[in-house]
Amino acid sequence: MKNLSxxxxxxxxxxxxxxxxxxxxxxxGNQITTxxxxxxxxxxxxxxxxxxxxxxxxxxxxxxxxxxxxxxxxGVLVAFHSSSxxxxxxxxxAVYTQTWDQIKSARYNDPIYSNYRIISLDELFSNISKLNDxxxxxxxxxxxxxxxxxxxxxxxxxxxxxxxxxxxANNVYIELKRRDVIETLKDKRPDLKIFIYSYFDEAxxxxxxxxxxxxAIAVDNISREEVVTAHEKGIMVVVFNAHSKSRxxxxxxxxxxxxxxxxxxxxxxxxx
Amino acid sequence: MRTLKFxxxxxxxxxxILVIAIITLLSYELKSQTAIQEKARNAVYLEVxxxxxxxxxxxxxxxLVKSNLSLGLRIGFSSYRLKDFTNEFxxxxxxxxxxxGLYGKQHKLEVGLGQAMTSxxxxxxxxxxxxxxxxxxxxxxIGYRYQKEKGGxxxxxxxxxxxxxxxxxxxxxxxxxxxAF
Numbered sequence: 190m191k192n193l194s195x196x197x198x199x200x201x202x203x204x205x206x207x208x209x210x211x212x213x214x215x216x217x218g219n220q221i222t223t224x225x226x227x228x229x230x231x232x233x234x235x236x237x238x239x240x241x242x243x244x245x246x247x248x249x250x251x252x253x254x255x256x257x258x259x260x261x262x263x264g265v266l267v268a269f270h271s272s273s274x275x276x277x278x279x280x281x282x283a284v285y286t287q288t289w290d291q292i293k294s295a296r297y298n299d300p301i302y303s304n305y306r307i308i309s310l311d312e313l314f315s316n317i318s319k320l321n322d323x324x325x326x327x328x329x330x331x332x333x334x335x336x337x338x339x340x341x342x343x344x345x346x347x348x349x350x351x352x353x354x355x356x357x358a359n360n361v362y363i364e365l366k367r368r369d370v371i372e373t374l375k376d377k378r379p380d381l382k383i384f385i386y387s388y389f390d391e392a393x394x395x396x397x398x399x400x401x402x403x404x405a406i407a408v409d410n411i412s413r414e415e416v417v418t419a420h421e422k423g424i425m426v427v428v429f430n431a432h433s434k435s436r437x438x439x440x441x442x443x444x445x446x447x448x449x450x451x452x453x454x455x456x457x458x459x460x461x
Numbered sequence: 462m463r464t465l466k467f468x469x470x471x472x473x474x475x476x477x478i479l480v481i482a483i484i485t486l487l488s489y490e491l492k493s494q495t496a497i498q499e500k501a502r503n504a505v506y507l508e509v510x511x512x513x514x515x516x517x518x519x520x521x522x523x524x525l526v527k528s529n530l531s532l533g534l535r536i537g538f539s540s541y542r543l544k545d546f547t548n549e550f551x552x553x554x555x556x557x558x559x560x561x562g563l564y565g566k567q568h569k570l571e572v573g574l575g576q577a578m579t580s581x582x583x584x585x586x587x588x589x590x591x592x593x594x595x596x597x598x599x600x601x602x603i604g605y606r607y608q609k610e611k612g613g614x615x616x617x618x619x620x621x622x623x624x625x626x627x628x629x630x631x632x633x634x635x636x637x638x639x640x641a642f
Contacts, residue, residue: 234541240584245546279629300541301514301633302555302579302625304594306586316589 209438209459215416216425217446222324223456225254226429227270230451236277236297238268239305240313247317250457253324253360255429255449258310258348259332265289266310266347272332278307285333314355321360326427326449328364328386328405341373349378362427362447364405371399384427389415396424403427403446408436413443420444431456500526501612504533506639511621512575512600513539513557519639521561529566535559535575545582545591554580561602567609571619573602599624604635612641 213219228242229235229249235242238257246254257270261284274280274287280295289309297305310327314320327348333340352361358381365371366386374381382402385395389411392404396419403425411428419426427447428440437456440448450456502523509516519537537557545551559575577598585592604619617637624630 235546240589241546244584245548248546248548301623301631302577302596302598303541303581304583304596304626312589316584 211441211460213441213444215444215446216420216423221441221445221460222252222447223250223453223460224324224326224427224447224449225251225453226431226449226451227257227268228254230453231432232451234300234303236299236305237270238308239297240308240316241305243268243313244317246453247323249454250461251453253326255326255328255364256310256313258327258329259284260344260347261285261287261289261292263288263290264343264347266351267292268308268310268313270330272330283332285335310351311354314351314357320355320357324360324362324447325357326362326364326384326405326447329366329370331365331367331370336369341369344370345374345377348374349381352381362402364427368395371395371401375399375401384425393419393422393424397422405429408440408443408445408448411443411445416443416445500610501608501641502526504608504612504615504639504641506615506617506637508537508617508635508637510633511557511619511635511637512559512577512602512623512633513537513635514541514555514577515539517555517557519557519637523563529564531563533561533563533573535561535573541581546584547591549591551582551591551593553582554578557600559600559602563606563608565606567607569606569608571602571604571606571617575600575602577623596626599627602635608641615639615641 213221225246227237228246231237233242235245243254256268258266259269260266267284269284271277273283274295278295278297280292292307295307352358362382362384364384364386371383384403384405385392385401386405389406392406396404404419405427407430408428409430416426425446427449428445429449431437431440431448431450434452434455437450437452437459441459448456504521506519508519517537517539519535521533521535523531523533525532539555541553543550543552556578557575559573561571561573563569563571577600579596580593582591582593600621600623602619602621604617606617608615619635621633621635623633
């Protein structure tokens with residue numbers, strides 16, 4: 190009886206840990222690039238987008254990571270996800286209403302007893318060794334409602350400056366949601382790889398209109414057939430919201446080009 | 462805010478009082494061992510939440526037992542991770558310490574205060590190398606405990622506010638289950 194129980198437990202556990210073979214066909218050399226979501230993902234003890242989380246994602250074997258990008262009032266690009274600082278830190282207000290000096294000492298509220306800080310993109314890229322070995326998706330959170338040419342120029346110039354300073358043009362993919370930002374950036378630097386973040390039909394339309402590299406979409410908002418449709422048009426697909434192991438596998442089976450995962454170690458293991 | 466300011470200004474005083482209280486109670490306990498032999502004086506319990514952050518394993522020793530009143534010293538252990546962000550073995554350490562007064566026979570009121578010592582690995586803000594940061598945090602405990610005098614099952618639930626870094630007040634609570642012997 191004891192042996193039977195052990196056998197049943199093993200039969201249950203082994204398939205969950207097994208590496209599987211996938212027949213991948215996509216526009217990324219028939220390989221899927223493994224990316225962390227803000228580093229190690231939302232459920233990790235390291236807060237999203239902290240230096241610790243991002244470095245950890247690279248050190249566990251991911252090809253790169255997605256990073257949420259916002260710009261401070263004085264034009265510094267920082268890695269931060271939420272629209273307001275008080276959601277996650279002991280500071281308050283939106284990033285775009287604060288200067289870098291005002292928020293650089295802000296402390297993340299979780300986990301308890303920890304002292305993780307907000308990081309600027311320049312600090313981040315300056316302190317990653319072998320930076321050019323990795324892929325970075327810069328998910329630009331343009332929460333600032335300003336649509337003036339001044340804002341658009343300042344934001345896109347800051348983005349271009351950081352990419353050029355760290356020689357990342359070949360390693361960086363830029364995720365944008367706003368048409369005005371896409372238009373401005375595309376005008377300035379048509380060589381940069383831009384992904385549009387929207388629902389499938391809308392994303393496909395905008396990608397075709399601006400000749401973008403790809404679309405960014407939640408894994409549960411795109412089917413395998415829709416991935417094929419995008420690929421047939423020469424448009425790559427990056428998926429996010431891969432919060433679980435089953436969603437990782439779902440994303441792989443859809444033959445997408447890039448996966449931003451919150452279960453990164455599992456994804457890396459599956460595609461190793 | 463006034464309370465917070467008071468605690469901040471009195472961090473050293475708070476720690477000194479805690480240390481003196483622990484030493485005094487330990488001395489008293491050595492003298493009174495024979496009188497309380499029939500009562501369960503040790504307990505081990507797991508706490509979800511509480512002063513050990515999200516969960517901790519704890520040992521408690523009752524150092525003073527007088528009819529309905531007892532005083533216990535507690536030490537625990539918790540960690541967030543064993544490997545740091547460079548993927549090297551370098552665990553985060555959280556050591557909750559507390560002194561608690563218990564009132565009641567089987568159903569007890571617990572009131573206490575404590576200190577969490579933490580050693581968390583993070584990136585040094587200047588050179589971004591993995592660095593261990595040592596900190597102290599104040600804790601308070603008020604709650605209910607089920608524990609028979611002769612030992613056995615122990616259940617406790619408590620409001621356990623934390624003053625992180627002696628600076629930020631955080632509402633917090635804990636639920637424990639363990640064994641007294």
